[in-house]
Amino acid sequence: MLVSLDNKRKRLSFVGLRKYMNPTIYDVARLTGLSIATVSRAFSNPELVREKTRQRVFEAAGVLHYSPNAIAQAMALQRTNKIAFLICKEGATILDEFYAGICNGIMRATNRLDYELVISTAADWKSAAGTSKNKQVEGVILGGNARPDMISEFQSRKVSVVLVNNLIPGLGVPCVVSDEYGGVRQALEYLINQGHRNIAMLAGRFSPYILNERYRAFSEIVQAHGLPVDTCYIKLCDPTVEGAAEACRELLSREDRPTAIFSTNDVVAVGAMKAARRLGLRIPEDLAVTGLDDSSVCRMLEPELTSVHIDCCEMGELSVRIMKELLSGEKGVPQVTVVPTELQIRGSA
Amino acid sequence: MLVSLDNKRKRLSFVGLRKYMNPTIYDVARLTGLSIATVSRAFSNPELVREKTRQRVFEAAGVLHYSPNAIAQAMALQRTNKIAFLICKEGATILDEFYAGICNGIMRATNRLDYELVISTAADWKSAAGTSKNKQVEGVILGGNARPDMISEFQSRKVSVVLVNNLIPGLGVPCVVSDEYGGVRQALEYLINQGHRNIAMLAGRFSPYILNERYRAFSEIVQAHGLPVDTCYIKLCDPTVEGAAEACRELLSREDRPTAIFSTNDVVAVGAMKAARRLGLRIPEDLAVTGLDDSSVCRMLEPELTSVHIDCCEMGELSVRIMKELLSGEKGVPQVTVVPTELQIRGSA
């Protein structure tokens, strides 16, 4: 007890020796003549100190350039305010424009809410498991096709989980997705209104949820408009330019070749356009093509690509907002949040 | 003294009460019967403990799932191991493929070196200044056109600085750049070898260093090959598709119109291609176009774009490596690091 007191006293009087370090709460206390407890409260619970005192503290903090040390706060409060965004898609990184968009939204929101963010891919994260860094996150936002065992591992470690661009029901994990069904509808109804009757769907292989939703939307909507639903008109392909081009070539060599191709992402649409061009078909006269994502490439193509805009940034922001609710223990956190899409009409359809 | 001892004792015996918290060094100490100092050393200075002891510690750590708490370490060591990557370019974010590439490299390297990374734009960073988060970084990597006053502010706060994709001499700040001069040479000599004599340069407005270097390279190399250097052949433009298209249209309406366009980035090249197509010129027969960056869009275009590849990822990794040297106080840190470029020949030239 005595020793401890002595130390504190020492701290208060030897501040001069620490002149090259950042100012601490002790420096402010000394300058104001208050105790460190009061200074602390002035910052984190201002309503507990007299207004005049608070001002005195802030003034001193100003001249000393003091601001609370986040590390020490984390230590004392036992919380890191740190969350992670993991890209769970084979081979994808921040270079994938879609995830970069989500990431951008996440960064915005974390910035605003003063969360700390670590960004990684699922694979890198795994390989760094056990690293002290990993263990300090209070929540993870899982982007894309997260494996259930990964999710339950986080849950078992009491790490909050939010899924973005994926939806797994029954796990109690909040999900943020774009309006897959509505997006498909926007594109399809536009094509139908343009008079197309033979519409094919060129689908890259994505996570089960997304693929399934788009497939369901396509069949139901086509059917609802009295058009024939021929499963041959639905073609899976690798989500690469060449994979899509090859698949599209096959579609286009049918006798009753489609007059429009609904692609489930922009890269696939690029492949479709390439295939059409190689077959001497003009776009959009001979073949209409629509994309999905509305990535930056749309405006670079010739003709420019009509595409369904997905608001990745909003998805990212929402997932952080939901994470925040989770972390602050709120009840009734929405289990699925849907962000609307919007058709961007350009030259290709 | 007595109190303090008592507390530690308490800690060692009441561990059961903390069953829902992460295990601490005390838990490992108790399980092994060693002191926390020894456990700590087993982790951070293994050479100071007997091999047998070290094993005992690791075994216990294994069963308890213990790993050192990074926050507490940061607290004790007075270092955060945290660095920031700031994108210093008007309006640019992680969505800019070039910076996403650098960022990817930075993430890789920081992951490997167990650094903590915060990513932001210069603007966001400014607006969050004073936030405790900002203050904990030991170094910043500034990407793009960093303002000198920003740099010196960091320096004055003893925050290490590395510049990436920018070079400012005389400031004592290490810089990592791509081989701008060499990249221009690769593209130009290729075009010259293809027989082109009228080569124009379409230059987006970039940071002074980059623009200047490319300009200098262009003039010198053209001259070295005995071609006319007509400054009318060098055209500045906005680095957008439409800005470039407009500038290119002007270039192409000259009587002695160029037969090849060297664009200083891929987006500009896209604009050039659009302009050519609008004038009914075929690529590459009537007009050859080269890009610079070798971004993902190159392979989506028709014809595919010949472009100078810049290894952004490597630039990112290098800047972290250099930051590490800076932070560990090494002497003789290289002041400028140049990463080589490579011409990717495709259909457009």
Add this chain to the structure above:
DNA sequence: GCGAAAAATAAAAGCGTTTACAAAACCAAA
């Protein structure tokens, strides 16, 4: 001007590490 209640402030413990210093253990030579 008094006492009680309310408000403001102070003291000290605690968060999980690292490390200087001290003590103990070990070992080889005397």
Add this chain to the structure above:
DNA sequence: TTTGGTTTTGTAAACGCTTTTATTTTTCGC
């Protein structure tokens, strides 16, 4: 066995904050 040196381990303070508890000061009704 003792001595002296080296290696290994232990003790306790320190890092900068928050917060519970305790104490002091202020406020206010009488």
